Amino acid sequence: MTDPNTLGALRDVFSSIDGRVDDAADEEERPAAELFEYVARPGGDIEAFEQPAIKHELVDDVQDWDDPWPVTYGVDASTTQPLQFSNGLLLGAANAKLGIGGQTDNADLGKESTLTTVVYFDNEEFDVGDLRAEYDNVDVDVFRFPTISSRQRDLADWVTGIARTYAEGWHARRHLDDINGPLFIDGPLYPSRVLLWTMFTQTPDSRETPLDFWPDMIDDIVTNYLRIVEGQDKADLPVAGIVKSPTSTQVVSAIESKAPDEVDTPLRWGNDNLFFSEALYNLDDWYGDDGAVISYTTWLVQRQMTPAQADGAFVPLEGLDGIEFRRGDATEYQRAFFYARIPLQNTVVRVEAPLMMVRDETDRERLQRKILAEIAATRSIPFAIEAADEAATISRENRQRLRRELQHATSVRTYNQLRGYNDLNTQE
Secondary structure: OOOHHHHHHHHHHHHHHHHHHHHHOOOOOOOHHHHHHHHHOOOOOEEEOOOOOEEEEEHHHHOOOOOOOOOEEEEEEEEOOOEEEOOOOEEEEEEEEEEEEOOOOOHHHHHOEEEEEEEEOOOOOOOOOOOOOOOOOEEEEEEEOOOOOOOOOOHHHHHHHHHHHHHHHHHHHHOHHHOOOOEEEEOOOOOHHHHHHHHHOOOOOOOOOHHHHOHHHHHHHHHHHHHHHHHHHHOOOOEEEEEOOOOOOHHHHHHHHHOOOOOOOOOOOOOHHHHHHHHOOOHHHHHOOOOOEEEEEOOEEEOOEOOOOOOOOEOOOOOOOOOOOOOOOHHHHOEEEEEEEOOOOOOEEEEEEEHHHHOOHHHHHHHHHHHHHHHHHHOOOOHHHHHHHHHHOOOHHHHHHHHHHOOOOOEEOOHHHHOOOOOOOOOO
16 A cells, blocks of 8 residues: 555655646647537548537436336346466356336346356367256356467467357347337447457458468457347347447548548547547536536447558448358448436446448437437436346456366466456457
8 A cells, every 4th residue: 555655655646747748738729529510521531411410408307308118128238357267268257138218028037147168278189069067047158269370479368358248249139029119238339349350350460360270250240239239120129339438539530531621630638538528428417506517418320440550440340251241231230329427426438339320311410309308317327237247257266266176277367466456348
C-alpha cells in the first residue's frame, strides 16, 4: 500500500498538472460537438443518415415515452480466462446466459446456460470429441483447437476469445424462437476480434489469425450472429449491441479525412470514447434544475473498414467463403450506430444495430427511443444486459476451483494473475 508521504507527493503533482492544463487551454479550440457536424461530409469509412446532431432529453421525459416492447432480452458470456499448464495444455471455457427485463412467460430462459470449452494440446493421442457433461438446462460443447505449426503469442487469447464468442452467439441463436422482444448483446453487434481476423485476410498484413488454422469454427461463429440478426428481423424485432467501453477511432478518423483543411490533425481525442465524452457532456445533467439529462447522437453507419497497410477499404464480413447471407448481401449487415451518455456519469456507450433494421427513419427512432428509455430507467445499461452479465460471470474463486480439477498437469500463472490483477473480462 502506498505510504502517506508518497500519496501526498502524487496528489501535489496531479494538482499541479491540473492547474497547468487549465492555463494551457486554448480558448479557440473547437469543441467536439461542433466538429461532429463534419461527419455529414463525403469520405471516410462512416456516413450519416441525416444531419449529425447532439441531442439532450430530460430523463423524466424519456421515462414517459411509449414503450413498444415491454419485454427485453440480453445475452452475455463470461470466460475462465486462459488456463495454462506446464505440459503445454491450454484451455478456456465460457458460460453464456440470457437476462430478461419485464414480465414474460419465457422467464425460464434465464435458467438456460451454454457452456463452451476450447482446448489446445499438442499431442496426437489427445482427443475431446466424445466429452460431454449431462446437466439440466446446460448445453455443453468441447472443442479442440487444431495443432499449429508456428509459435503464436496470442494463442491464449484466441482460445478464450473463440470460447466466449461461440458460447454467446450459439446461446442466443438456439433460443431465438422463444425470444419475443428486443435482444441486446453485451458488446458489439459482431465480435470485434472476428471482424479483425476477417479483415487481416484481405490485406498484405502477414500476421496469422485463427482463420488460418480453424476457418470452420470462425465461420460458425460468424454464422451464429448472422442468424440472430436474420431471425430477429424476420420476427420484426430488433437486435442491438451495447458497447460499454468503446475504444474505436472510426468517428475521429472520419472527421480528419472529411475535413482535412478545417481541423487540426490529429484531433486531440485519441479515440471516439474520449471524443463523445466531451461532445455529449451537458452541465444541466449535473447542475440543472429539472433533473438528470440523457445526451445522445444521431445515427451513423459504418460502410467500410480501412485497415493499416491496405490498398483499399473493405466491407465488414465480406469475403468469407464459408458463410451465407440470407437477407441480401454483406452491406445489409453493416453496423449502424449512435452514442449515448449515461445520465449522471462520465460514461458513454456505443449502440450498434444492423443496417437492414434501421434504414427507415421510423425504425431508427423507435429503436433509439427504446434503448434511451432503458438507459434512463436504470441510469446505466439496459437491465437485461446487467442481468445476463451477472448470471454469466465465472468468479475468480470458481476459476481457481476449475484449475484444481486438472490434477495431471501443473498450473502455470503469472505473478500478476496470482495477485488478481488480470481478473477483468474485456468486451470483444
